[in-house]
Amino acid sequence: MSGKLRQKDLDPARVAARDTLRAVRERDAYANLVLPKMLRDRKIDGRDAAFATELAYGAARAQGLLDAVISSAAKRPVADIDGTVLDVLRLGTYQLLRTRVGAHAAVSTSVDLVRSENGMGPAGFVNAVLRKVSQKDEDMWVEELAPSPADDLVGYLAFQYAHPRWIAEVFRDALGGSAGQLQAALAADDERPPVHLVARPGLITAEELALTSEGEVGDYSPYCVYLPGGDPGDVAAIREGYAGVQDEGSQLIARAVTVAEVADDAGRWLDMCAGPGGKAALIGSLAEIDGARLDAVEVSEHRAGLIRKVVADLPVTIHVADARSSGLDAGYDRILLDAPCSGLGSLRRRPESRWRRTTADVDELVVLQKQLLTEALRLVKPGGVVVYSTCSPHPAETTAVVADVVASIDGVRQLDARPLVTVGKLGPDLLGDGPHVQLWPHVHGTDAMFLAALTRD
CATH class of the missing domain: 3.40.50.150 (Vaccinia Virus protein VP39)
Structure with a gap:
């Protein structure tokens, strides 16, 4: 059996997600700028594009939690793991802990990604680490690795919802010290956000934009439409300059x-x-x-x-x-x-x-x-x-x-x-x-x- 796989044998959605994480790590790129262009250039659309987006954005968002799990499973700091291998470990760990992808598929596709570039040795390492990760679900890893909620509730919530501790402290202070509000804020921040469109006044109304985009008129702004899914670039009003993407x-x-x-x-x-x-x-x-x-x-x-x-x-x-x-x-x-x-x-x-x-x-x-x-x-x-x-x-x-x-x-x-x-x-x-x-x-x-x-x- 060959030590390396050919690129064409790999899942294009996972390759796009890996390449996005690599751009973020190597060039300090922004995932939300890199990935959409990559998907267009590679003609990845539909469910594959949605899957690539979920993997890339999700793994980038949860990086701190993923790295703690990877470090524990690998028995070494993530700083000691080759960057190209770490990108794939993050994707694999994210699939295991935060998606419905089966454990076998998450592990085997990650091994294939590493073997295609790094060969059998690193692929074996990835296989071993991800199999260790797969032995516990996210809640079990959090209980094992997070600070005790009885001793350090802010640290526990920061770990659970994948935020640096200092940011969780900022949110706590801004919310008046309420632990319940802090948990709700961190949980909302850890979710993939909805897409909000803005209707340009004088060109199109929110009601017209909602009808043509199959969205829903927003609750607050008189110009807002909530887009349920899909690529905003596919909305005709956006292509024609009558609307834009804006929170x-x-x-x-x-x-x-x-x-x-x-x-x-x-x-x-x-x-x-x-x-x-x-x-x-x-x-x-x-x-x-x-x-x-x-x-x-x-x-x-x-x-x-x-x-x-x-x-x-x-x-x-x-x-x-x-x-x-x-x-x-x-x-x-x-x-x-x-x-x-x-x-x-x-x-x-x-x-x-x-x-x-x-x-x-x-x-x-x-x-x-x-x-x-x-x-x-x-x-x-x-x-x-x-x-x-x-x-x-x-x-x-x-x-x-x-x-x-x-x-x-x-x-x-x-x-x-x-x-x-x-x-x-x-x-x-x-x-x-x-x-x-x-x-x-x-x-x-x-x-x-x-x-x-x-x-x-």
């Missing part, structure tokens, strides 16, 4: 800046950190309806190019500049500052990111966020509104940034942001005590978006 929470943030009460709105609006353009497209569409104009600032030329693609024919002017010193004149009626942040609120959509972020990242971002918010308040006119948002529930990036900046500038006041997102089924009972708004996957079904509204005299 419902992000839609609510973009809408909020357009509905806030502003004295003598002259139609001069600003999106300070606009790339890659999803919120700019929605705000720009509403600006066109209202007879307003939007300036969109983006420091990256590449991301500015992405904005140009989605705001074509809208009253949007793009400025490639650092938003802290853009050179724009003050006097804006409405400003959205969707600040660069840790992204802890969208971990479910960026499966590998939870294992890349560190507390040091947050410290650096907080400095930037305060600088940007200070500049936003300089640019807004008296009586205008600044909407500050982050895709993070981290108190250091949200309430603390707002409090520090408000305290440092005379005449700045925080407004009650809750009325700005009270729409659809999103009533006061789901919006907390204010004045800010913090959305959560386990409560609202959205990313964990934060929103604060400010004005100045």
Whole structure:
């Protein structure tokens, strides 16, 4: 028998998932950018594409838990395992613990993947490790390897739901210390997220988009449609530019800046950190309806190019500049500052990111966020509104940034942001005590978006 298999003898879905994990590991690539292109290039569709997506995203999301299991079964640290072999072990372990794939199929296909590139020796190692993994289900591995819930409940929940401990601690603090809320938040974050579509106002309604996409009108945003499955790229309205893919929470943030009460709105609006353009497209569409104009600032030329693609024919002017010193004149009626942040609120959509972020990242971002918010308040006119948002529930990036900046500038006041997102089924009972708004996957079904509204005299 030959020591190696030919590539054509391998399952294409599993090969795509393996190659995605390899790109993430070797090039710090993003799985949600690499895999869709790979599937198109390799003409993998239908059930095979869905399976590849489940394997790649699931294994990337659960990496910490998988690595602990692999290390225990292999009796060596994962750092001592060759990367190409580790990618396959992660896929195999994920199949064994978190899918309905039979143990024999999960093990044998993983062995084949390794044998096709690495030969019989490493394939034997993979066979032995995965057979050891298959002797217990996920709950049994968690009970064996996680901290004791009686002694360290946060550590136990972080392990169980595949999050770094420090992120679980951040969520706990943001949720007021509730263990039940923390468990629900981590569990929701550990699930594959639904696809949310946004109907471009003036081009298509949510009801029309739902009918043509076979989706369901969203609960909160008047522009949202929930897509039950399939590739959003197959939706005609998206291909034609009438709709896009955007989390419902992000839609609510973009809408909020357009509905806030502003004295003598002259139609001069600003999106300070606009790339890659999803919120700019929605705000720009509403600006066109209202007879307003939007300036969109983006420091990256590449991301500015992405904005140009989605705001074509809208009253949007793009400025490639650092938003802290853009050179724009003050006097804006409405400003959205969707600040660069840790992204802890969208971990479910960026499966590998939870294992890349560190507390040091947050410290650096907080400095930037305060600088940007200070500049936003300089640019807004008296009586205008600044909407500050982050895709993070981290108190250091949200309430603390707002409090520090408000305290440092005379005449700045925080407004009650809750009325700005009270729409659809999103009533006061789901919006907390204010004045800010913090959305959560386990409560609202959205990313964990934060929103604060400010004005100045």
